[in-house]
Amino acid sequence: MDGGNELIRRAAATPQVLQWHTWASLTPGPSLVVLGAVHGNETCGTHAIFRAIDDLxxxxxxxxxxxxxxxxxxxxLAFGTDTREGDRNLNRRFVPRLQPQDYEDHITAQLAPLLATHDALLDLHSFHTPGDPFAMVGPRNNDGAREPFKRAAEEADLARALGVNKVVEGWLEVYDRAALARGEPLDEEGIGTNEYMRSQGGYAVTIECGQHKDPEAIRVAERAIRGALALLGMADVPAPSRYDGPAARLKDVVLRESLNDELAADWHSFDVVKAGDLIARRADGRELRAPYDGTVLFPHPEADVGQExxxxxEPS
Structure with a gap:
């Protein structure tokens, strides 16, 4: 798709311009927004979205x-330099500011009102290490102060319709534990596109489509877009197979304390561990063992000190 490649080159060359494309049917129905390259080195969503634009x-x-x-x-900006972020991580403080301070603040000022006018968000990402693609959903319905929510059933339904056979829940609660371990306040930290969408009355699913540069991740992202359109009745497209198995609920996060900390194996997301299995060793020789039967998620061997x-x- 040469036109799409040209659009990609142009977008990368003009980081001061943010572009999106909207189609509105004269028949009323749901409103869906799809994001690619919230992290600039996660490009599968970008390619899948440009293919959808070309098809439309x-x-x-x-x-x-x-x-x-x-x-x-x-x-x-991050996309043009093939890095995760520009000035900072867009997906860790996606909160509009009256006076934007950095590049991602200016992006948020444009994207936040756009998200707020839609019912549902599909956010397309990828990850560092090899592993199976999966969907991420937010909290169960609750009236709590941190992330109150009333649309968990719709969100879960969307996650299960996107053509992946793994679902993860409980992101913000566990991320908050990491922030507290770093001595960070629990105010705007950890609020990403999905959390912001929920705060505006919508619902949101992130799809982690595969390893960053794996061409198959683009196909996963394309299938997810079609799956969302099919579920919401927005287009006559074949629906991918629905996943009706159990989800994995995030329970713990471990921060890297030293660059000499080492993982005990070449872990991939969803690798199964039994209680007592060795997962990693600290620089001082302490062993980190699984406290319960479950799975490893989001292993990052090159994580900076103080980062996840x-x-x-555990199964949910």
Whole structure:
């Protein structure tokens, strides 16, 4: 798709401009927004979204009802340098400020009102190490102060319709534990696109499509877009197989304390561990063993000191 490649080159060359594409059917229906490259080195969503744009522009995909907004490159500065972030991580403090201070603040000022006018968000990401793609959902319905929510059933339904056979829940609660361990306040830290979407009355699912540069991750992202459109009745497209198995609930996060800390194995997300299994060793020789039967998630062997090194989840 040469036109898409040209659009990608142009977007990377103009980080001061944020672009999105919206289609609105004259038949009322749900509104869906899809984000790519919230982290600039996670490009599978960008390619999948540009392919969807091309299909819509050439009539291979027709919006039957509702409104669809596609944002292929949510962080052009980071995308242009093939790095995770520009000035900072866009997906850890996605909160509009009256006076934006950095590049990601300016991006948030544009994207936040856009998200707030939609019912659902699909956020396309990828990850460092090899592993299976998965969907991430937020909290269960609750009236708590941190992340009150009333649309968990719709969110879970969307996650299970996107063509992946793994679902993870409970992100913010466990991220907060990491922030507290670093001595950070629990105010805006940890609030990403999904959390902001929920705060505005919508619901949101992140798809981790695979390893960053794996071409298969693009196909996973394309399938997720089609799955969302099919579920919401927005387009006549084949629906991927629905996942009806158990989710994994995040329970613990471990921070790296020293660059000499070492993982005990080449862990991949969803590798199974039994209570007592050795997961990692600290620089001083302390062993970190699984406290319960579960899985390793998001292992990051190159994590900086004080950053998330790996997570543990249990069946939900």
């Amino acid at each position: 522009q050439h009539g291979r995909l027709l919006l039957r009802q509702g409104r669809l907004t596609l944002v292929p490159i949510a962080n052009p 090194w790996f997570y543990l989840a």
